[in-house]
Amino acid sequence: MSSKEYRNKPLYIISSLVENKPGVLFRITNLFRARNFNIESITVGITEKPDLSRMTITTRIDESILDQLVKQLRKLIDIVEVEVLDVNNTVYRELALIKIRAKDFTNRNEIINFANVFRANILDIGKESVTVEVIGTPDKIDAFKNLIIQYDIVEMARTGVSALQRGE
Amino acid sequence: MSTLTFTKHIWKKSFLQIHSSLKRPKLNYHTNECQSIDNEYIYEVSMNIRTMSEMSGSKALMQSLEKEGVEIVFGLPGGANLPIYDALVDAKFRHVLVRHEQSAAHMADGYARIKRKAGVCLATSGPGATNLITGIATAYADSSPLIAITGQVPLNMIGKDAFQETDIIGVANPCTKYAFQPRLATEIPEVIKKSFYIAESGRPGPVLVDIPKDVQQEVTDIQFPDLIKVRGYKPIVDPDLSNVGKAVELIISSQRPIIMAGGGVILSGAFSELQALAELIMAPVVTTFKGKGAFPENHPLAMGPIGMHGHAEANRIILEADCILAVGARFSDRSVGRFDEFGKGMNIIHLDIDPAEIGKNKSVDIAIVGDVKSALRTMVKMLSKGRTNRSSDSPWLQRRKELIDYFSQNIKDYPRELTARKALKKLRELLPVDSIVTTEVGQCQMWTSLHFDVISPGTFFSSTGLGTMGFGFPASIGAKAARPNVPVVDIAGDGSFNMTENSLAVSVLENLPVIVFLLNNDMLGMVAQWQRTFYDRRYMGVHQKRCPDYVKIAEAYGANGFKVQSMDELDKAIKSALRTEVATVIDITIDPEEDVYPFVAPGTGLKDMITGA
Numbered sequence: 093m094s095s096k097e098y099r100n101k102p103l104y105i106i107s108s109l110v111e112n113k114p115g116v117l118f119r120i121t122n123l124f125r126a127r128n129f130n131i132e133s134i135t136v137g138i139t140e141k142p143d144l145s146r147m148t149i150t151t152r153i154d155e156s157i158l159d160q161l162v163k164q165l166r167k168l169i170d171i172v173e174v175e176v177l178d179v180n181n182t183v184y185r186e187l188a189l190i191k192i193r194a195k196d197f198t199n200r201n202e203i204i205n206f207a208n209v210f211r212a213n214i215l216d217i218g219k220e221s222v223t224v225e226v227i228g229t230p231d232k233i234d235a236f237k238n239l240i241i242q243y244d245i246v247e248m249a250r251t252g253v254s255a256l257q258r259g260e
Numbered sequence: 261m262s263t264l265t266f267t268k269h270i271w272k273k274s275f276l277q278i279h280s281s282l283k284r285p286k287l288n289y290h291t292n293e294c295q296s297i298d299n300e301y302i303y304e305v306s307m308n309i310r311t312m313s314e315m316s317g318s319k320a321l322m323q324s325l326e327k328e329g330v331e332i333v334f335g336l337p338g339g340a341n342l343p344i345y346d347a348l349v350d351a352k353f354r355h356v357l358v359r360h361e362q363s364a365a366h367m368a369d370g371y372a373r374i375k376r377k378a379g380v381c382l383a384t385s386g387p388g389a390t391n392l393i394t395g396i397a398t399a400y401a402d403s404s405p406l407i408a409i410t411g412q413v414p415l416n417m418i419g420k421d422a423f424q425e426t427d428i429i430g431v432a433n434p435c436t437k438y439a440f441q442p443r444l445a446t447e448i449p450e451v452i453k454k455s456f457y458i459a460e461s462g463r464p465g466p467v468l469v470d471i472p473k474d475v476q477q478e479v480t481d482i483q484f485p486d487l488i489k490v491r492g493y494k495p496i497v498d499p500d501l502s503n504v505g506k507a508v509e510l511i512i513s514s515q516r517p518i519i520m521a522g523g524g525v526i527l528s529g530a531f532s533e534l535q536a537l538a539e540l541i542m543a544p545v546v547t548t549f550k551g552k553g554a555f556p557e558n559h560p561l562a563m564g565p566i567g568m569h570g571h572a573e574a575n576r577i578i579l580e581a582d583c584i585l586a587v588g589a590r591f592s593d594r595s596v597g598r599f600d601e602f603g604k605g606m607n608i609i610h611l612d613i614d615p616a617e618i619g620k621n622k623s624v625d626i627a628i629v630g631d632v633k634s635a636l637r638t639m640v641k642m643l644s645k646g647r648t649n650r651s652s653d654s655p656w657l658q659r660r661k662e663l664i665d666y667f668s669q670n671i672k673d674y675p676r677e678l679t680a681r682k683a684l685k686k687l688r689e690l691l692p693v694d695s696i697v698t699t700e701v702g703q704c705q706m707w708t709s710l711h712f713d714v715i716s717p718g719t720f721f722s723s724t725g726l727g728t729m730g731f732g733f734p735a736s737i738g739a740k741a742a743r744p745n746v747p748v749v750d751i752a753g754d755g756s757f758n759m760t761e762n763s764l765a766v767s768v769l770e771n772l773p774v775i776v777f778l779l780n781n782d783m784l785g786m787v788a789q790w791q792r793t794f795y796d797r798r799y800m801g802v803h804q805k806r807c808p809d810y811v812k813i814a815e816a817y818g819a820n821g822f823k824v825q826s827m828d829e830l831d832k833a834i835k836s837a838l839r840t841e842v843a844t845v846i847d848i849t850i851d852p853e854e855d856v857y858p859f860v861a862p863g864t865g866l867k868d869m870i871t872g873a
């Protein structure tokens with residue numbers, strides 16, 4: 093599959109509650125590998141219950157395969173709950189840290205202006221670079237990235253998506 | 261039982277209170293030392309009270325296995341499971357020493373397939389554990405309940421590349437239903453109870469329990485839970501009634517219904533239910549190869565297995581059906597050929613206990629998730645209310661007869677006095693119907709599928725999903741342990757038997773006699789057939805060169821061996837083997853070039869079947 097074909101597949105956010113113990117992440121990622129699914133991003137963190145973690149996985153796959161993926165995940169004994177979030181009814185955010193090359197004053201100012209438009213924070217300014225923190229949906233982060241790519245990105249770190257269904 | 265001492269005023273408290281106030285010695289994960297018991301209540305001699313059971317992790321393991329009703333375990337010891345072997349000396353169940361751990365897993369698997377409850381195998385860490393893997397993967401591919409218990413290096417050595425350390429949990433992950441590594445002796449009873457529950461319920465499968473040596477040795481107070489809960493695991497047993505109702509309607513309204521019975525029927529033991537349903541709706545019954553023997557193959561509705569090497573009439577009739585009821589079958593490529601072609605234009609009803617099987621290979625019209633037995637019972641009940649009035653001379657069943665007649669006349673036998681087909685017909689003639697039959701892998705296996713009718717349901721099994729050469733013989737020994745009163749036969753190929761023939765020692769020494777019915781073509785015959793068909797007879801790596809001499813091999817282990825070169829000799833050898841109840845190898849010389857037909861080439865559909873006629 094070409095990378096273009098891959099990018100054109102719909103993005104799904106899968107949210108799961110899993111046992112908070114060693115080896116669980118391994119079992120889940122191994123399932124993706126063994127069944128030929130791809131992980132776009134994965135985030136894990138504790139929840140309000142100390143023995144459960146929330147794992148949020150984003151993946152690009154054909155809708156016809158989504159059902160199979162969810163059923164295979166549900167079969168894993170360490171997974172207590174799995175659901176595919178409806179993007180329209182979900183709050184989801186990602187955080188990105190981007191270090192951008194900025195050699196002179198004009199560059200720096202331009203980047204700071206862009207950052208303001210995106211409500212991104214400037215975390216650090218050095219002689220040769222500016223480090224920006226952007227929070228938002230993956231699309232928003234992509235948009236910001238595409239804008240500042242002209243200045244040369246020195247380094248970027250993205251957290252992957254965290255998500256919760258709206259309402260109760 | 262430990263004797264703990266308490267001061268008088270504490271003793272007055274109820275037992276339960278004392279019980280719950282006792283703290284377990286804490287194990288330090290880093291230094292691996294037991295800290296002293298930090299408990300104000302335990303001191304001073306005043307009165308002796310017998311309280312909880314203090315025992316080692318290994319002893320707790322034995323008692324847990326006993327509580328699960330384990331009668332027999334198959335294994336081989338080593339450094340990392342010595343404490344388990346020490347506890348085995350006093351265990352109430354039998355231990356069978358194997359000559360290779362792979363065979364221990366196959367034996368436990370064979371035992372499980374006949375008992376329909378989990379079989380247990382043991383191995384040490386590192387190479388012992390990795391030797392089990394082929395057996396575990398075999399059980400996984402065929403949904404067989406297996407408990408594999410491995411020793412592991414002590415907790416404080418894990419991750420240090422210790423001697424005979426293998427991350428067996430990591431290795432086994434893709435081929436186990438679950439894997440545990442108890443880190444405290446107190447966890448063992450719960451882990452074992454969970455293991456059996458997971459292995460045997462829902463869609464069965466193997467579970468690995470990897471126990472570090474120090475956990476086996478740790479002596480502490482052990483409690484045995486009566487109830488366990490696995491919150492992330494909820495197997496569905498009873499099907500959704502409205503779906504069953506819809507399926508029944510669809511069956512009633514169809515003209516040419518067919519039942520495709522798979523391994524799930526055997527796993528569920530739903531033989532009488534399947535037969536009742538088939539007779540009610542008067543539908544021909546085909547099976548997958550794994551489902552062979554789910555339905556008596558001499559029944560007037562039986563058609564035998566479909567698939568790559570299915571019966572010709574079965575492969576043909578399923579193309580003509582208008583409604584397929586797939587029961588406990590997972591639409592494997594070997595049974596249905598091309599997924600896109602199979603069942604085109606027909607209604608498919610899929611009954612399976614594993615929701616993930618629904619729509620995995622084949623999208624279906626009606627899906628019923630649940631246990632075969634429970635679902636078929638409900639269907640039979642719904643149908644018995646006088647809704648069907650099909651007769652045994654319907655055009656559909658006449659078509660069945662026509663196809664059987666046509667193919668029986670048009671498929672020629674290989675022109676030799678002694679062929680695999682004739683040998684298997686002879687075996688069927690002489691073998692009591694309740695005997696258990698298993699196979700190795702290759703042509704020998706497919707000939708069995710084609711030419712050996714299983715009459716008593718549930719008396720046949722084989723390594724089908726993984727196709728593990730060397731499975732049949734040890735598995736037959738396990739089956740003999742599960743049902744000692746009937747003859748057990750492994751229909752073998754020379755190449756496969758080579759792989760685990762050292763289990764002859766087990767068969768002889770443990771008094772678990774089985775018959776190895778060796779269809780000896782002096783070839784890795786199935787591979788040779790593919791090289792003949794697809795690679796222009798460019799043979800490579802298939803000749804066995806008459807090595808070894810199987811009669812001598814048998815005799816070397818104290819078993820009987822017969823070399824058979826005619827039908828007459830075969831007759832005598834089978835009768836003798838059945839009479840003597842001593843492990844027997846019947847080495848039957850057959851032609852190296854005999855092919856298995858029919859054949860549906862990989863990547864083609866059932867309609868492209870080559871009959872070889």
Ligand SMILES: Cc1cc2nc3c(=O)[nH]c(=O)nc-3n(C[C@H](O)[C@H](O)[C@H](O)COP(=O)(O)OP(=O)(O)OC[C@H]3O[C@@H](n4cnc5c(N)ncnc54)[C@H](O)[C@@H]3O)c2cc1C
Nearest residue numbers: 522523524549550567568569588590595613632724725727
């Ligand atoms: C050399 C060789 C050639 C082969 N040729 C053929 C061939 O020609 N034809 C053929 O069919 N196979 C053939 N096989 C076997 C093939 O590889 C598969 O193993 C087999 O087809 C699987 O059959 P199955 O779907 O019935 O069984 P299984 O793999 O056992 O699947 C059982 C299904 O039933 C479900 N199930 C389990 N328990 C229950 C329950 N209690 N209630 C409801 N559902 C349950 C499971 O979830 C699963 O989906 C061959 C194998 C080898 C090695």
Ligand SMILES: Cc1ncc(C[n+]2csc(CCOP(=O)(O)OP(=O)(O)O)c2C)c(N)n1
Nearest residue numbers: 702703704729753754755756783784785786
């Ligand atoms: C462990 C293992 N290795 C390799 C294979 C591939 N394989 C499938 S059938 C076969 C030949 C089996 O030879 P034999 O047991 O003599 O049976 P035959 O086909 O000759 O009847 C081989 C090598 C396999 N299934 N299992």
Ligand SMILES: [Mg+2]
Nearest residue numbers: 753754783785
């Ligand atoms: Mg052979």
